Amino acid sequence: MTHRLSIGGAASLALPLAALALVGAAIVVLSNIGEQHTWTHEPAASIQTVRVPRGQFVYEQPGEFTLEGHRVDAPVERTFVRGALEVMKYQVSAADYAQCVSDGACAAPDSTGPVRLDLPVTGVSYNDAVAYADWLSAVTGETWRLPTDRESAYFRNAESAPPTATPSGSFADTWLAEYRNKASQPREAQNAISPFGTFGENPFGVADTMSNVWEWTSTCYTRVRLDAGSSEVSRVENCGVRVLQGQHRAYISAFIRDAVAGACAIGLPPDHLGFRLVRERHWYDPLVRWAGRGLRLIA
Amino acid sequence: MTKTTALFRRTFLAGVASVAVAAPLGLAVPALAQEAPVDIAALERVQVDLVAPPFVHEHDQVAQGEPRVVEFRMEIEEKEMVVDGQGTVFQAMTFEGSMPGPLMVVHEGDYVELTLVNPETNSFPHNIDFHASTGALGGGALTHVNPGEEVVLRWKATRPGVFIYHCAPEGMIAWHVASGMSGAIMVLPREGLSDGEGNPITYDRAYYVGEHDLYIPRDEDGNFKDYGSHGEAYGETLDVMKTLTPSHVVFNGAVGALTGENALTAEVDETVLFVHSSALRDTRPHLIGGHGDYVWAEGSFNNPPLVDLETWHIPGGAAGAAVYTFLQPGVYAYVNHNLIEAEQLGATAHVLVDGEWDDDLMTQVQEPRPIE
Numbered sequence: 001m002t003h004r005l006s007i008g009g010a011a012s013l014a015l016p017l018a019a020l021a022l023v024g025a026a027i028v029v030l031s032n033i034g035e036q037h038t039w040t041h042e043p044a045a046s047i048q049t050v051r052v053p054r055g056q057f058v059y060e061q062p063g064e065f066t067l068e069g070h071r072v073d074a075p076v077e078r079t080f081v082r083g084a085l086e087v088m089k090y091q092v093s094a095a096d097y098a099q100c101v102s103d104g105a106c107a108a109p110d111s112t113g114p115v116r117l118d119l120p121v122t123g124v125s126y127n128d129a130v131a132y133a134d135w136l137s138a139v140t141g142e143t144w145r146l147p148t149d150r151e152s153a154y155f156r157n158a159e160s161a162p163p164t165a166t167p168s169g170s171f172a173d174t175w176l177a178e179y180r181n182k183a184s185q186p187r188e189a190q191n192a193i194s195p196f197g198t199f200g201e202n203p204f205g206v207a208d209t210m211s212n213v214w215e216w217t218s219t220c221y222t223r224v225r226l227d228a229g230s231s232e233v234s235r236v237e238n239c240g241v242r243v244l245q246g247q248h249r250a251y252i253s254a255f256i257r258d259a260v261a262g263a264c265a266i267g268l269p270p271d272h273l274g275f276r277l278v279r280e281r282h283w284y285d286p287l288v289r290w291a292g293r294g295l296r297l298i299a
Numbered sequence: 300m301t302k303t304t305a306l307f308r309r310t311f312l313a314g315v316a317s318v319a320v321a322a323p324l325g326l327a328v329p330a331l332a333q334e335a336p337v338d339i340a341a342l343e344r345v346q347v348d349l350v351a352p353p354f355v356h357e358h359d360q361v362a363q364g365e366p367r368v369v370e371f372r373m374e375i376e377e378k379e380m381v382v383d384g385q386g387t388v389f390q391a392m393t394f395e396g397s398m399p400g401p402l403m404v405v406h407e408g409d410y411v412e413l414t415l416v417n418p419e420t421n422s423f424p425h426n427i428d429f430h431a432s433t434g435a436l437g438g439g440a441l442t443h444v445n446p447g448e449e450v451v452l453r454w455k456a457t458r459p460g461v462f463i464y465h466c467a468p469e470g471m472i473a474w475h476v477a478s479g480m481s482g483a484i485m486v487l488p489r490e491g492l493s494d495g496e497g498n499p500i501t502y503d504r505a506y507y508v509g510e511h512d513l514y515i516p517r518d519e520d521g522n523f524k525d526y527g528s529h530g531e532a533y534g535e536t537l538d539v540m541k542t543l544t545p546s547h548v549v550f551n552g553a554v555g556a557l558t559g560e561n562a563l564t565a566e567v568d569e570t571v572l573f574v575h576s577s578a579l580r581d582t583r584p585h586l587i588g589g590h591g592d593y594v595w596a597e598g599s600f601n602n603p604p605l606v607d608l609e610t611w612h613i614p615g616g617a618a619g620a621a622v623y624t625f626l627q628p629g630v631y632a633y634v635n636h637n638l639i640e641a642e643q644l645g646a647t648a649h650v651l652v653d654g655e656w657d658d659d660l661m662t663q664v665q666e667p668r669p670i671e
Contacts, residue, residue: 069666170656171663172629179630179651183559189384225668234669 028284041099042139045117048089049279050205052155056080062149062243062251063222071174072226079150087147087155088276090120090196090207091215097121097132105135110257111272113193120213122193122272126242126254129216129275136277141288143280149219151278152245156209157202190271214246214259214270221251246270339410339453343367349401352482352551353563353648355505355574358404362489366408368453373400374416375425375444375466377529380479382513382547383554383645387523389515390532391552392423392466392478398552399509400464400482402574405456406489412453417444422529424468425475429454430617431462431484439467456486459600461618463576473579474533477540479511479552481578483618488600492593492622495603500593502572502622506563508584508648510577510635511552512545545580547645548635554645563633567625567654573633576618584621585610585636586650588629591621610636627661628654 061074095117100106110123124132129146136144147155190212199211221241225233244250250270252259259269345367350356373394380391380398394400405411411432417425424445428437432454435441442450465481466472492500515523516535523546526532539546551557565571570592575584584591593604596611598618605611613619625631635646 066666069663170628172627172656175629176651176653179562179649183562189386191385223667225666236667236669 025284025287041103043096043099043136045096047096049086050089050155052085052087052204052206054081054084055154057154057157059150059153061224062219062249063224065224065226067226067230068228070171075230081151081154085147085151085155086279086281087151087206088278089205091211091213091274091276092121092129092132093117093196094119094121097124100132100135103135105138106131111193116195118195119193120196120208120211120272120274122213122274123257124216124273124275125257126216126252128257132275133277141290141293142285143282144277145280146216146218146275147278149217149243149245149249152215152217155204155206156245157204157206193272209245210247212247212271213274214244214250214272216273216275217243217245219243244270244273337366339368342410344370346370347403349373349395349403351395351397352399352401352509353506353557355402355404355485355507358487360487360501361491361499362406362408362487366406366410366489368410368412369403369405370412370414371403372414372416373427374418375421375480376418377421377423380552382515382549382552385523387515387547388525389513389547390478390526390529390536392425392475392480392529394427394464394466394480394482398479398511398549399507399576400480402482402507403484404487405484406487407456407459408489409456409486410453411456411484412451413442414449414451415442415444416449417446419447421446423471423475425466425480426468427452427464428467429462429464429484431456431458431460431464431486433457436467437464443468456484459486459488460595461485461574461576461598461600461620463578463616463618465578473540474537476578477512477514477536478529479513481511481576482509483507483574483576485574485620486600492600494593494606500604500622501570503569504565505572505574507574507576508550508557508633509552510575510580510582510646511549512577512580513547513549514539514542514544515546517546545640545644548580548640549645550648555647557633557648559649562649562651565625565650565652567628567652570622570624571650573621573623574618575613575621577613577615580615582613582615582646583610583636584613584619585634586621586623587632587634588627589623589625589631592623594621595619596621625652625654626657628652628656 056078058076059079060076063074065072065074094111094113094115097106097109098115101108107128109121109128111121113119113122133144133146194211197207199208201207202209219242220237220239221243222235222237224235227233240254241251242254244252250259257273259273343365347356347369349371376393376396378391378393378396380389381387382389391398403411415427424443426439426442426444428439430437432438438452438454442452444450461483463481463483466475468475494500514536516539518524547554549556557563591608591611593606594608594611595602595604596613596619598620611619611621629652631650631652633648633650634641640646
């Protein structure tokens with residue numbers, strides 16, 4: 001016996017369908033709520049962001065590249081950033097980070113600066129930055145994360161340094177040339193932690209991209225071997241070391257909070273380590289936020 | 300014929316007898332000559348302009364001519380010095396404005412005549428103790444100068460070697476030395492350096508690395524304190540000194556002073572002499588990537604050098620000397636091999652060496668690749 005789909009029949013089907021949709025949505029929402037912690041703190045002020053439109057830029061890949069056993073410059077290529085980026089206008093502030101510490105979700109930083117809304121947090125490692133991003137996401141119900149090196153290079157709008165001609169000769173010649181090159185680049189140590197905006201804004205409106213605070217990215221240090229045709233023979237990632245963007249690119253172990261005490265053998269290492277976050281938008285964000293607040297009320 | 304032979308034999312015997320008597324007398328002549336007073340007024344005088352470390356003033360390795368009087372002049376300068384990349388200010392006391400003071404070079408048998416000047420701009424009395432000299436606390440008892448005074452001391456360099464000199468005012472010796480007031484003098488054998496088996500050792504260039512342990516107090520937040528004057532720093536500095544734990548261990552007066560644009564340089568096949576001094580603490584120099592071909596670790600040239608050392612020990616209160624002929628190009632680090640002191644406290648110098656790489660000595664057979 002076949003059932004003809006009458007209005008009544010459709011109605012009887014609609015209810016289970018709607019229930020199924022609700023359950024599905026609930027699963028998506030609940031799976032994104034994260035740990036069932038009761039966060040009693042949240043960022044002191046609303047977070048200012050800049051929307052960086054999609055576009056193209058010249059990008060030098062991070063990591064170490066060798067060609068038939070010899071160190072070579074990393075490939076530099078014009079690349080597209082397909083979607084718009086929403087990035088914090090300023091680095092994460094000392095006050096906001098302190099809220100995370102009060103909640104017990106972040107470790108206290110190694111910084112000596114005062115805890116203020118207009119000063120960046122410093123003395124934080126990659127692990128600290130990730131912990132903060134996780135906490136901020138849980139508190140706001142949004143998705144905050146560290147930018148990749150590529151995203152960071154893009155929203156910093158920094159001029160890609162002209163590739164230094166790779167000197168020919170033995171590895172010793174290259175080694176000496178790199179040493180002398182770094183030695184001739186004068187840079188004074190800048191110890192003072194300056195308020196947001198001190199180092200200006202770039203054309204995108206992102207502030208302090210050339211400050212004395214180097215910013216963690218999520219990109220891992222990579223060693224790539226190239227063959228004569230410039231295609232990759234092998235790529236080995238070392239995620240114990242992460243890439244930072246700042247006045248120059250840096251590679252620092254993920255647990256280091258203070259690069260001053262030994263990150264670079266020659267020349268001055270980064271003055272301070274900090275970070276800023278990128279926000280990803282998902283369709284379920286408002287639902288997660290609502291559900292999260294609801295849980296906090298009843299918990 | 301018999302007469303001639305007899306005459307010859309008699310003369311011969313007389314000759315032998317004369318030689319037998321004369322020989323000990325002849326050998327005694329030099330000994331007698333040593334005990335005769337030297338007429339210093341008759342000696343040649345030479346004035347030497349000192350140069351700032353790590354460089355060494357021009358000198359002959361083999362002494363040309365007779366022992367002479369070598370005149371030096373050093374001005375004492377109390378000054379503030381920045382000792383690390385974070386801008387930490389140190390209340391220093393120096394010979395000639397540098398930490399360490401400059402290296403002097405003379406030969407065994409020369410006389411060192413030093414004019415020691417304590418300008419009015421200084422606040423403290425000073426003096427000098429030459430470890431190479433004999434008597435009067437190394438000259439310390441005869442060279443007390445208050446601000447506004449100068450003194451002249453002459454002493455005979457009787458022992459070849461490298462020796463430190465330092466300020467030593469009674470009751471404040473440790474503080475003056477810990478404030479940077481030490482340097483070194485090299486007394487070369489008149490025939491130059493030797494390997495102890497009759498073969499001469501010559502060097503193409505010489506560097507002087509003066510190591511100083513500093514004891515800079517910190518405040519409650521852990522930052523180094525900046526005092527307005529030496530006197531203000533004295534009490535708390537003494538407390539840190541008594542812990543015997545330095546806050547900095549520096550080469551040539553500051554962390555990184557002998558790196559970057561100020562790195563030492565050499566070339567493959569060049570022989571370099573490294574003179575190293577440490578007035579308070581023991582140290583253990585090591586050339587990363589090289590060796591000590593010939594090392595006078597405790598600094599005395601009358602002892603044959605030790606050969607082929609990786610690391611050597613210089614006791615606190617001494618200078619040592621090491622000679623190395625570079626065989627490979629590249630970047631070397633010359634360090635105090637307590638690597639905590641080298642890396643974290645500043646006891647590192649770099650040496651940049653140009654030349655051809657020798658694959659026979661070392662080669663990378665396979666570059667790093669994913670494990671197969």
